[in-house]
Amino acid sequence: MADSSSERVAERKRHSFFVNFFIRLLKEKPLGTFGLVITLLLLFTGIFADFIAPYGVNEMYKEHLLEPPSAQFWLGTDNVGRDMLTRVIYGARVSVIVGLAASLFATIGSTIIGILCGYIGGKFDLIVQRAVDAWMCLPGLVVMIIIISGIGAGILPVIVVLGLSWSLIGSRIVRSAVFGIKENVYMAAAEAIGCSRTRIITRHILPNIMAPTIILFTTRVPAAIMTEASLSFLGFGIPAPLPSWGGMLSGSGRSYMYLAPWIAIWSGLALAITVYGINMFGDAMRDLLDPRLRGGAGRYGVRRLKKEAKEESESSVPEGSTKQ
Amino acid sequence: MRNYIIRRLSLVIPTALIVSLVTFFLIQIIPGDVIDSLQRQSYDIEFDRAAMEKALGIDAPIMVQYGRWLGVAPQMDGSFSGIFQGNLGYSWLKNKSVLELVAAKWPVTLELGLMALIIAQLIALPIGIFSALRQDTWGDYIGRTFAILCISIPGFWLATMAIVFPSIWWGYMPPIMLIKFTDDPIGNLRMFIGPALILGMSMAGITMRMTRTMMLEVLRQDYIRTAWAKGLRERLVVMRHALKNALIPVVTIVGLQMPLMIGGSVIIEQIFSLPGMGRLGLSAVINRDEPLVRGTVLIFAVFLVLINLMVDLTYGFLDPRVHYK
Numbered sequence A: 001m002a003d004s005s006s007e008r009v010a011e012r013k014r015h016s017f018f019v020n021f022f023i024r025l026l027k028e029k030p031l032g033t034f035g036l037v038i039t040l041l042l043l044f045t046g047i048f049a050d051f052i053a054p055y056g057v058n059e060m061y062k063e064h065l066l067e068p069p070s071a072q073f074w075l076g077t078d079n080v081g082r083d084m085l086t087r088v089i090y091g092a093r094v095s096v097i098v099g100l101a102a103s104l105f106a107t108i109g110s111t112i113i114g115i116l117c118g119y120i121g122g123k124f125d126l127i128v129q130r131a132v133d134a135w136m137c138l139p140g141l142v143v144m145i146i147i148i149s150g151i152g153a154g155i156l157p158v159i160v161v162l163g164l165s166w167s168l169i170g171s172r173i174v175r176s177a178v179f180g181i182k183e184n185v186y187m188a189a190a191e192a193i194g195c196s197r198t199r200i201i202t203r204h205i206l207p208n209i210m211a212p213t214i215i216l217f218t219t220r221v222p223a224a225i226m227t228e229a230s231l232s233f234l235g236f237g238i239p240a241p242l243p244s245w246g247g248m249l250s251g252s253g254r255s256y257m258y259l260a261p262w263i264a265i266w267s268g269l270a271l272a273i274t275v276y277g278i279n280m281f282g283d284a285m286r287d288l289l290d291p292r293l294r295g296g297a298g299r300y301g302v303r304r305l306k307k308e309a310k311e312e313s314e315s316s317v318p319e320g321s322t323k324q
Numbered sequence B: 001m002r003n004y005i006i007r008r009l010s011l012v013i014p015t016a017l018i019v020s021l022v023t024f025f026l027i028q029i030i031p032g033d034v035i036d037s038l039q040r041q042s043y044d045i046e047f048d049r050a051a052m053e054k055a056l057g058i059d060a061p062i063m064v065q066y067g068r069w070l071g072v073a074p075q076m077d078g079s080f081s082g083i084f085q086g087n088l089g090y091s092w093l094k095n096k097s098v099l100e101l102v103a104a105k106w107p108v109t110l111e112l113g114l115m116a117l118i119i120a121q122l123i124a125l126p127i128g129i130f131s132a133l134r135q136d137t138w139g140d141y142i143g144r145t146f147a148i149l150c151i152s153i154p155g156f157w158l159a160t161m162a163i164v165f166p167s168i169w170w171g172y173m174p175p176i177m178l179i180k181f182t183d184d185p186i187g188n189l190r191m192f193i194g195p196a197l198i199l200g201m202s203m204a205g206i207t208m209r210m211t212r213t214m215m216l217e218v219l220r221q222d223y224i225r226t227a228w229a230k231g232l233r234e235r236l237v238v239m240r241h242a243l244k245n246a247l248i249p250v251v252t253i254v255g256l257q258m259p260l261m262i263g264g265s266v267i268i269e270q271i272f273s274l275p276g277m278g279r280l281g282l283s284a285v286i287n288r289d290e291p292l293v294r295g296t297v298l299i300f301a302v303f304l305v306l307i308n309l310m311v312d313l314t315y316g317f318l319d320p321r322v323h324y325k
Helices: A001-013 A016-028 A030-047 A084-120 A122-138 A140-151 A153-183 A185-192 A197-208 A209-233 A251-256 A262-289 A299-316 B002-029 B032-043 B049-056 B061-069 B098-133 B138-152 B155-169 B187-218 B222-229 B234-256 B258-271 B277-285 B291-320
Strands: none
Touching: A016 A030, A016 A140, A016 A262, A030 A084, A030 A262, A030 B138, A084 A122, A084 A197, A084 A209, A084 A262, A122 A153, A122 B002, A122 B291, A140 A153, A140 B098, A140 B222, A140 B258, A140 B277, A140 B291, A153 A209, A185 A197, A197 A209, A209 A262, A209 B155, A209 B258, A251 A262, A262 B032, A262 B138, A262 B155, A299 B032, B002 B061, B049 B155, B098 B138, B098 B187, B098 B234, B098 B258, B098 B277, B098 B291, B138 B187, B155 B187, B155 B258, B187 B234, B222 B234, B234 B258, B234 B291, B258 B277, B258 B291, B277 B291
């Protein structure tokens, strides 16, 4: 058994990290693969919105106000005669931009703050972490609303506010990951042979905290999309003529929803599917990347072990093994 | 343990100081002030700007204003009356003290939040445990899909649908006036149950996932194998040995969810027109009512500081392995 598993490890090592990751995703995580498909679909819709959308984003058809879904307007029209399908497609673009940019901002910010706190430690860590403490004690959404009403609504302000705020909060995760690897022998070895701080950080710390950092990023993307929608819904996110999934549910359309309920349905549905897909993918990714969740042989892993043992004994029967 | 409590409590002081600084100066970044906003609303009257600034006390240097707000600098009449004296100032627009306004609103938010919290745990724990016990079966997939659905469905969308469709189908509208619990307990609960369910949904999803993950981790521990080897019944192993240990990090997650709950309640209160703290704060931001904005943010923050403190301290009681040095 030991031989075959070590063979399996050797076999896995032949592929690069990402190829290996995708093979395992496809094999082991059907829901994660489904999530990946949704995520790719969202990316595609966001990037090629101009080509997919049947009408212009702010084109108004004055003779088609509040029309229910039809062959001409697949998802109906809103109160100023804009095609809902087009609005939802362009909304994907806003979500993609905010989701990716804010998460990237937040993850890079968290990594920088987290590494500095974890590696330098001492007084610096103590002071920065008190700021993080304080920030985590503030009601996030309310604070974002106040800041955005100060600097003005728009895509960039939302990205900056989300990015900055989550840089601080996420730094906790990176910091504890750094603390986790700090005691390893290779860190002492690197210091002993006189590596510079920059080299230690870039070559020894950074690669070893990649897994939690990637997980942090994937959990931030759906959260950023959701928070942007919430802010836009309250009127503090993406300003009106721009199509945002949250904004479509608020503002002038809101009073017409009783007459034309389809205004209320589509953007929220798109948002739910998107966040669902990214979450599913992120979840599968965490399962594959987090070493603590890999394998294991508790009672509840027994079924798989039994299966493997069975396969093994079957394969070893021709050799005349007596293993049961 | 006692040393830990003292050390943990002493950490609250810098946190509280930074919270008060951020709360006070945050609103300063908004260009324009209440006088501009009032001037826009009544364009036929010319305001005496200097007199109004003096009356509101915003002509003083900003650090003096901060000191007055905290209660360490004398007010205009020379008395000390700020946070340290238990006074959060006076609303600029409503002619009432901030505490008075908050006192009228917080029971609504608390009831909404508590109900959401209870509903979330009632949904999350059983499904989370079930999911872990039947890992990688169809039951598990359904449980996990449900959990992620709970997180993925935007509350404001579901709330909007919950208002729009009943009114179209059955002509039902949620009550506009708040039904007080003391007047009509059933009506009050009926009014809150929908909003609380929607608010608790995302929390239920997150707790469910956390419960599942922790149960899986705990079920692989040696002491669980020992429990099985002793021939204990499944019920005993799961409830006594596994669940008790698995729930420790879940407590933290529930604590960490509180800021999201507050954000959610701002939205839910707005949609269902529940007169709570969230609506109070939001209208204060829109009206530039600085003392009221500061007051609501500060009260939310104090609540969160206390929750975090509680979570940290309960950790020690729940998990005897945690040693505080």
